[in-house]
Amino acid sequence: MADFKIHTMAEMAAAGEHPDVLFWVGCAGSFDDRSKKVTKAVAKILFHTGVKFAVLGTEESCTGDPAKRSGNEFLFQMQAMNNIAILNGYNITKIVTACPHCFNTIKNEYPELGGHYEVIHHSQLLQSLIDSGKLKVEGGDYKGKKITFHDPCYLGRGNQEYEAPRSVIQKLDIELNEMKRSRANGLCCGAGGGQMFKEPEKGNKDINIERTEEALSLNPDVIAVGCPFCMTMMTDGVKNFNKESSVKVKDIAEMIAEAIDF
Amino acid sequence: MLSSLLFLLLFGIAVYFFTKKIKEVNRNINLGRDVDLNDYQSKRWKTMAMVALGQSKMGTRPVAAFFHVLIYVGFIIINIEVLEIIIDGILGTHRILSFMGSFYNFLIGSFEILAVGVLAACFVFLSRRNIVKLKRFWMREMTSWPRSDANIILVVEILLMSAFLIMNATDHQLQLNGSQHYSNANGIIGSFPISSFLLPFISGISTDGLILLERSCWWFHIIGILAFLNYVPYSKHFHILLAFPNTYYSNLKPKGEFTNMQSVTNEVKLMLDPSSVPPPIEPNASPRRFGAKDVQDLTWKQLMDSYSCTECGRCTSVCPANITGKLLSPRKIMMDTRDRLEEVGKNIDKNGASNDDGKTLLNDYITPEELWACTSCNACVQACPVNIDPLSIIIDMRRYLVMEQSSAPAELNGMFTKIENNGAPWQFSPADRLNWAKEEN
Structure with a gap:
């Protein structure tokens, strides 16, 4: 990211400034090579649309979502309270994140523990930037491409947001094909509830294979996702069918960032 | 008079055992930890009206939803007729609500049409379970009792609806025959759009035979309903009652939000x-x-x-x-x-x-x-x-x-x-x- 500098909250606070929005990068967005590309895409869009933003950088820590959903409430609340102390210390009021798990946890589970913020998923931020005219999107390379969107559980069923990611990518003049199991009936990628970090229980198929099969049956050019876990699971699924050269798995932010010429 | 007493006795026994079981279920439910769900009352009533009364979540499977609505509507509305059956049973009267005149005829006619709907739905559901063998009715946890439970419910509903229609047909025939107790100076009471198709099969039966048949169906119907009432709390069919409180106490928060302990x-x-000061420990609280x-x-x-x-x-x-x-x-x-x-x-x-x-x-x-x-x-x-x-x-x-x-x-x-x-x-x-x-x- 040579073309602009990412500011941390510590730097901003030292300069006596306050961001419009805090970009909560998340663990996958910080450390996973594939997800880092999504993080950069989000940062690029934020920078070029003139949104004043900052990240916590080394002060960020896991929200505790995987611990909580695996039953470790102690560890979750430890993480939550430490994060809340940092966020409140910087007087954070608005947070955007590209991870539906972070989004859900900070938005819904932090308030009771003392963390009250306006939390949005990056699909919602992109939509508001488009709606307000700050972000102008045209088809670009994606024009006419066949795309299917895989709903993240914690964005869709978990928080009733089905439209924002769809309306954002539809600005690319794509052909959006829905899987039979979509929106409220969407099938999980298989990574939630701590599954990302363990082998699946004994069964006759992996969940991401079941889901990827469904997506591939539509012959898409791109499987669009909005969650780092879904990204991993669907990418692995596509590789399993040796389709990685013809079918790409992309986060909606990457698609938007690629289509606009800043 | 004797039959009125017998009816009252049966009714009393049925209500007694039903109440006893409901108290037991209530006790069992209250073995659980306390949680306060008395907030947002208007939202709760609305959820109940939509989800339980309005069946709003059934529609994702249109076939099941359609036939389920037939049984649901039939079940609720035909039970208005049970009210009359109970009053007739106690007072020894015949169709006591018929003073409503043409509206009464409309009701009885509607009940018959609904009864056919219930019958059709029950046969469709039986075949989905036992002939088509839909996968979800034959999974690992669907052992013999859960499968039998479903079939018992459907068969009982078929028998109840059949008894209801045969009862109406014999009653109709007895009215046509001008039999004492059944006939009325003002003509035929009730409208029988469905059960009149049964008349050719029973018109040859003697008045005594018809009365016996009518009484048998009447008793079968009412005993059947009382027995069914007592079966429900032991059965998966309990949902017909508990769907209402259960949707009232629905989780109103986003589904992604888990409780913080x-x-x-x-x-x-x-x-x-x-x-920080820990909250005071209640003297008799068990860990x-x-x-x-x-x-x-x-x-x-x-x-x-x-x-x-x-x-x-x-x-x-x-x-x-x-x-x-x-x-x-x-x-x-x-x-x-x-x-x-x-x-x-x-x-x-x-x-x-x-x-x-x-x-x-x-x-x-x-x-x-x-x-x-x-x-x-x-x-x-x-x-x-x-x-x-x-x-x-x-x-x-x-x-x-x-x-x-x-x-x-x-x-x-x-x-x-x-x-x-x-x-x-x-x-x-x-x-x-x-x-x-x-x-x-």
Whole structure:
């Protein structure tokens, strides 16, 4: 990211400034090579649309979502309270994140523990930037491409947001094909509830294979996702069918960032 | 007169046993932990009206929804007729509500048409279960009793509706014959658009034979309904009553939001800030488990969920774990919870509240393998037509496994350790969190 500098909250606070929005990068967005590309895409869009933003950088820590959903409430609340102390210390009021798990946890589970913020998923931020005219999107390379969107559980069923990611990518003049199991009936990628970090229980198929099969049956050019876990699971699924050269798995932010010429 | 007394006796017995069972169920549900769900009353009434009364979540499966509505509407409306049957039974009158005149005829006619709808739906449902053998009615947890339970309900409904129609036909014929007690100076009472097709089959029967047939159907219908009433609380059919309170007490928060355990909050606050004052300990409070090992560790709402389950299997049929052959079935979680709760209740009745029967919901009913297969995707919660939440039970049982037994799968323990040590579920240094900002694309 040579073309602009990412500011941390510590730097901003030292300069006596306050961001419009805090970009909560998340663990996958910080450390996973594939997800880092999504993080950069989000940062690029934020920078070029003139949104004043900052990240916590080394002060960020896991929200505790995987611990909580695996039953470790102690560890979750430890993480939550430490994060809340940092966020409140910087007087954070608005947070955007590209991870539906972070989004859900900070938005819904932090308030009771003392963390009250306006939390949005990056699909919602992109939509508001488009709606307000700050972000102008045209088809670009994606024009006419066949795309299917895989709903993240914690964005869709978990928080009733089905439209924002769809309306954002539809600005690319794509052909959006829905899987039979979509929106409220969407099938999980298989990574939630701590599954990302363990082998699946004994069964006759992996969940991401079941889901990827469904997506591939539509012959898409791109499987669009909005969650780092879904990204991993669907990418692995596509590789399993040796389709990685013809079918790409992309986060909606990457698609938007690629289509606009800043 | 004798038959009126007999009717009253039967009615009294039926109400007595039904009330007794309902009290037992209520006691069992209240074995659960307390949770306050009396907020947002108007929103709750609205949810109940939409989901229970309006069946708003049934429509995702249009065939089942259509036939279910036939039975549902038929069941509710035809029960208005039961009111008349009961009054006639007590007073020895004949069609006492017929003073309503043409509106009465309209009602009786409508009941007959609805009865045909119920009959048709019952046959369709029987064939879906036993001939088409839809997968969700033949899964692992659908052992012989759950399958029989469903069939018993459908067959009884068919018999009740048949008795209702035959009763009307014989009553009609007796009116036509001008028989005493049945006939009326003002002509035929009631409108019989369906049962009149049965007249050719019974017109040859003597008046005594017709009265016998009419009385038999009348008694069969009323005894059948009273017996059915008492069967319901033992059956998956309990949903016809519990769907209403269960949807009223629905979770109104976003599905992604899990409860924050207050007991843990107290502990964590003490750890992070030793100067903080712990909440006062109530003198007689017994130490509580973290998470759920048995039914008493669940909330009363989770226990009510289990009684409300009609075992339709929509949850399991959309569960990603179950679809891919894992042991987990959200429906089984609910069935197990109810079975265990009934067992606990029986043990209390027999041996007193303090008796421990040595069994628990965990392990004796639900295994860790089932619990660890869940992706917490909320598909089961979304699918349930009466807003049951199997996921919350799964998470509460995971909490017990992790926080009381330290028996999470090894990889998850590894993930916990990494979060504790370096603030991420993977092994990366926190110092590297911002590296992405310095890398080239």
